[in-house]
Amino acid sequence: MRRVNQLGRAAAFPLFFAGLLLAWEVSIGLFHVPAYILPRPSEIALSARADYPLLLRYTFITGTETVLGYAVAIVVALPLGLAIAFSGLLRRTVYPTLVSLEMIPKIAFAPIFISWLGFGLLPKVIIVFLVCFFPIVLNAVAGFVSLSEELTRFTRATGAGTWRAFFKVRLPAALPQVFVGFKYAAMNASVGATIAEFIGSDQGLGFYIQIATGNMRPDLAFAAIFLLALLGLSMFGLVTLAERVLIPWDISQRRIRGKN
Amino acid sequence: MPHIDIRNVVKRFETADGGVHAFGPATFTVERGEFVSLVGPSGCGKSTLLLMIAGLLPPSAGEIDVDGRPVLATRTDVGIMFQDNTLVPWRSVRRNIELQLELRGINPKTCRERIDGLLETVGLTDFANRAPFELSGGMQQRAAFCQAMVHDPDTVLLDEPLGKLDAMTRERIRADLQRLWLKTRTTVLLVTHSIEEAVQLSTKVCIITPRPGRLDSVVDIDLPWPRDLTVKRSAAFAGYVSQISDVFHRYGEI
Numbered sequence: 001m002r003r004v005n006q007l008g009r010a011a012a013f014p015l016f017f018a019g020l021l022l023a024w025e026v027s028i029g030l031f032h033v034p035a036y037i038l039p040r041p042s043e044i045a046l047s048a049r050a051d052y053p054l055l056l057r058y059t060f061i062t063g064t065e066t067v068l069g070y071a072v073a074i075v076v077a078l079p080l081g082l083a084i085a086f087s088g089l090l091r092r093t094v095y096p097t098l099v100s101l102e103m104i105p106k107i108a109f110a111p112i113f114i115s116w117l118g119f120g121l122l123p124k125v126i127i128v129f130l131v132c133f134f135p136i137v138l139n140a141v142a143g144f145v146s147l148s149e150e151l152t153r154f155t156r157a158t159g160a161g162t163w164r165a166f167f168k169v170r171l172p173a174a175l176p177q178v179f180v181g182f183k184y185a186a187m188n189a190s191v192g193a194t195i196a197e198f199i200g201s202d203q204g205l206g207f208y209i210q211i212a213t214g215n216m217r218p219d220l221a222f223a224a225i226f227l228l229a230l231l232g233l234s235m236f237g238l239v240t241l242a243e244r245v246l247i248p249w250d251i252s253q254r255r256i257r258g259k260n
Numbered sequence: 261m262p263h264i265d266i267r268n269v270v271k272r273f274e275t276a277d278g279g280v281h282a283f284g285p286a287t288f289t290v291e292r293g294e295f296v297s298l299v300g301p302s303g304c305g306k307s308t309l310l311l312m313i314a315g316l317l318p319p320s321a322g323e324i325d326v327d328g329r330p331v332l333a334t335r336t337d338v339g340i341m342f343q344d345n346t347l348v349p350w351r352s353v354r355r356n357i358e359l360q361l362e363l364r365g366i367n368p369k370t371c372r373e374r375i376d377g378l379l380e381t382v383g384l385t386d387f388a389n390r391a392p393f394e395l396s397g398g399m400q401q402r403a404a405f406c407q408a409m410v411h412d413p414d415t416v417l418l419d420e421p422l423g424k425l426d427a428m429t430r431e432r433i434r435a436d437l438q439r440l441w442l443k444t445r446t447t448v449l450l451v452t453h454s455i456e457e458a459v460q461l462s463t464k465v466c467i468i469t470p471r472p473g474r475l476d477s478v479v480d481i482d483l484p485w486p487r488d489l490t491v492k493r494s495a496a497f498a499g500y501v502s503q504i505s506d507v508f509h510r511y512g513e514i
């Protein structure tokens with residue numbers, strides 16, 4: 001009985017999603033929506049199959065921009081977050097600067113970067129980097145400075161040096177908050193890449209969507225949109241997996257709480 | 261020379277709206293090997309005093325000396341059990357106890373027997389490999405007790421260690437605590453709300469007044485050891501309890 005229950009639970013999302021697609025498929029016919037306005041999922045799938053070599057190549061290009069920008073953001077933001085957390089001077093200078101910059105929609109910089117750097121990979125990576133950098137650095141700072149008073153005192157009373165205290169207490173305690181930043185950035189990374197491609201590029205899924213729409217081919221545009229969704233989901237899935245491996249205690253705690 | 265010498269100690273916290281008088285003044289001494297309880301109502305500054313003795317908070321006025329030398333920095337030779345437990349969620353009970361050792365640069369493998377012994381004492385042997393959030397509140401407190409004791413501290417500071425336990429377990433752990441103390445004769449400072457607990461366990465009881473907490477008086481408890489049920493039913497025991505209760509009664513506290 002429990003087996004069946006578990007299976008049912010695991011199948012709930014795919015079934016629901018399939019149901020949505022089916023409803024879409026059926027209502028197009030029901031309400032006589034023309035294909036140049038909104039195509040059926042089945043039409044989208046067929047068109048995607050016909051154009052798959054190009055779609056695949058563009059997915060790879062947009063994926064590269066997204067992953068590169070995301071990775072560079074982590075490499076830069078994490079050490080910077082640490083430095084801010086541990087330096088009073090940086091906390092009074094760099095930190096408020098970052099908080100103010102965070103208010104600017106990063107996409108606003110895209111046209112400028114593209115006018116400086118052209119249609120290539122670099123401006124897209126920079127835009128993705130900007131989109132990802134802020135949530136990662138701000139959450140890292142929050143994580144590293146918010147060790148409970150009790151744990152801070154406990155660690156101090158052991159006489160542990162800065163590094164030992166850091167690796168044994170402060171770092172693991174900060175990881176859940178650090179991952180909040182990682183996950184938020186992962187969700188928004190491909191948004192940055194797509195909009196940057198809208199603004200100026202000659203390849204990638206964003207570029208593809210614009211061309212397809214211009215050619216009155218919403219079926220192809222939707223195919224690219226599905227691929228973008230897939231790209232975002234895989235990024236998010238990978239980060240969630242890393243979270244589960246690195247901080248299983250946090251996940252399991254939430255799980256147990258969730259059950260009660 | 262007393263082990264801990266507290267003279268005219270006062271603590272104020274400076275806050276945005278002026279300041280809070282958190283504790284003091286208080287003057288008393290603790291001899292080496294004594295078991296001293298601090299009793300007083302909530303908010304009277306018991307935790308604050310304990311933190312000052314540990315060197316984790318500087319007094320605003322007055323002096324605290326340990327073995328004749330002023331406490332100027334955090335002391336690392338004490339075992340502290342904080343009011344909120346310091347178990348970390350990413351380590352099992354055993355590994356939490358080991359954290360105390362690892363932070364001190366001691367290889368926990370060399371202390372296996374000691375850890376097993378402590379777990380045994382508090383009845384957590386079967387839960388050594390569980391995560392803290394799989395334990396009840398009282399079990400977490402017992403684990404935190406082991407964590408505070410594992411490095412064999414010179415002085416033990418316990419902030420309401422039995423606060424979250426049910427009456428029965430409380431009674432048992434009190435007996436265990438007394439047995440442990442009679443065996444080791446470590447210096448212990450215990451914060452508690454329970455007058456009976458203080459009288460049962462202590463060589464002397466410091467009575468702290470309601471907020472802002474001053475030291476009202478110190479009562480020496482002259483009862484035979486071990487203080488088992490017979491002693492607790494004696495007239496002398498009841499006498500001490502009512503003597504201390506009367507003080508709080510005067511302050512309108514009970």
Ligand SMILES: Nc1ncnc2c1ncn2[C@@H]1O[C@H](COP(=O)(O)OP(=O)(O)OP(=O)(O)O)[C@@H](O)[C@H]1O
Binds near residue numbers: 301303308
């Ligand atoms: N960091 C702080 N900043 C400002 N005020 C504080 C701080 N810590 C404690 N206080 C104040 O000092 C007073 C004493 O607090 P303390 O925690 O020592 O009380 P307590 O006797 O341990 O109470 P309880 O029995 O409830 O634990 C309280 O009025 C509290 O509000």
Ligand SMILES: [Mg+2]
Binds near residue numbers: 306307308343419
């Ligand atoms: Mg307290």
